[in-house]
Amino acid sequence: MRIRGTTAAEIAGSVRDQVASGELAPQSSLPPVRALAAELGVNRNTVALAYRRLVEAGVAETRGRGGTVVAAVPQLAREGVGVGVGGDRIDLASGNPDPELLPDTLAAARRGDYNRPLYGVPAVDAGLDAWARADFAEDIDRPFRTLVTHGAVDATERLLDSHLTRGDLVAIEDPCFLASIGTLRLSGYRSAPVRVDGAGMRPDALRAALEAGARAVVCTPRAHNPTGASLTAERAADLRAILAEHPQVLVIEDDHFSAVSARPYHRITPPSSARWALVRSVSKFLGPDLRLALVAADAESTVHLEARLSAGTTWVSRLLQHIARELLLDPRVHELHERAREVYARRSGLLVERLHAQGIEVPHRPDGLNVWVQLDVDARAAVAALAQRGWAVRPGHLFSPDPAAHPGSIRVTSATVTEPQAQAFAADLASVVAELRSSAG
Incomplete structure (x- = not known):
């Protein structure tokens, strides 16, 4: 490795050239600032600035005393992927909704007045926009506009990118939605974990994150994934x-379970917030393949989003919007949502009750598709032992920016669990915990 240059721009460019050519592989260590400055005959501040620009560009990352290394594409966990479900193993890991509680999207595609729109048409379906504005108006008491994005993750990423720069601090729940971790890592933001209890984000933890300099907050107001x-x-x-003490902070509320949540929506965005967004995707109640989310936001954020989603570039398919509109306006789908709300609540409650009967306490009654279980044994060992008994669940550390966090927690997807499965799983989990306690003792 031979880094050249006498200015910060030249040094950074030399490193980038070597990364592009493969001379510097991911995870390769760059020379210490002082050593490279001496070798090149430049001030150490020049090298420090070059390294800072490389980090800001996502080419390198700093590791404290470990120095600066060439960045690699993060290996990220995803919902429904890599959980090892197969054969006789029962899936309590995927985080998916029950397919039987999702409406028929193909039938909806054939209804209504879809007219094969061409370039230049409005980016948002008028009927869907009207439905969304009425839905949001029940919860937002200030002026707003609505847009459609390619799902909640897309909306969150575009909103953050509109207002933040690489290296900015973002307050996220801990534990949190898997995709939130990926979004922050891939975009080069730093995470400020905010601990969650049965009532959501803890105020003391949020205050600490904001005082540490967080410039954005991403919060799930109900049916929090993974804890419920x-x-x-x-x-x-x-x-x-x-x-309210930090009006400059971007506030994003991800109300992903809105149509089928058993809990009311409670808004955390204060009137003083200048930049905010309420995001409601349709994946959990219309189907994950409808890559679509409805977004209500302040005027500035809407302009930024609109510029990135303008017709002729990356607008959301009007066919998908047509399907969503037909489903959301269908009384039969409303009835299905009522049923889904009751069924999901009953299934998660059933699992919690069976766990309690086995002496495994879940501190709060969850809403949504998952139950968060805190154990006093190693979660990874518990997950492996449960897999041998035919159960697929996910360890808690996957849901935190800190891989050392939540060593004794597992997430169990309750969306499709039956009463016999809940009974058998609770018994097997209790047996696994007892075995791990015994081996540890």
Whole structure:
């Protein structure tokens, strides 16, 4: 490796050229700042600035005392992928909704007035926009506009990219949605984990993240994935009061389970927030393949999103919008959502009850598709032992920016669990815990 240059731009360019040519492989260590400065005959501040530009560009990453290394594409966990389900193993890991509780998208595609739109048409279906504005108006008491994005993850990523730069600090729940971790890592943002309890984000943890310099907050107001927690009215008020002290912070609320949640929506965005967005995807109740989310946001954020989603570039398929509109306006789908709300609540409650009967406590009654179980044994060992008994679940550390966090927690997807399965799983988990306690003792 031979890095050349006498200015920060030349040094950074030399490193980038070697990364592009393969001379510098991912995870390769760059020379210490002082050593490279001496070798090139330049001030150490020049090398430090070059390294900072490489980090900002995502070419390198800093590891404290470990120095600066060439960045690699992060290996990220995803929902429904790599959980090892197969054969006789029962899937309590994927995080998916029950297919039987999703409407018929193909039938909806054939209904209505879809007219094969061409370039230049409005980016948002008028009927879907009207439905979304009415839906959001029930919860937002200030002016807003609605847009359609390619799902909640797409909306969150575009909103963050519109207002932040690489290296900025973002407050996210801990544990949190898998895709949130991936979004932050791939975009080069730093995570400020905010611990979650049964009532949602903890106020003291949010305050600490904001005082540490967080420039954005991403919060799930209900049916939090992975814990199933939902904000109470009191907790939401506490969080609003804290955020009111930081009006410059971007607030994103990801209300992903809106149509089938058993809990009310409680808003954390205070009136003083200048930049905010409420995101409601349709994946959990219309189908994961409908890559679509409805977004209500302040005027500035809407302009930024609109520029990135303008017709002729990356607007969301009007066919997908047509399907979503037909489904959301269909009374039969509303009835299906009512049923799904009851079924998901009953199944998660059933699993919690069976776990309690085995002496495994779940501290709060969850909403959504998953149950978060805290154990006093190593979660990875428990997951492996459960796999041998025919169960697929996910270890808690996957749902945190810190891989050392939540060593005794597992996430169990309850969306399709039956009563016999809940009974058998609870018994097997209790047996696994007892065995691991015995071996540890």
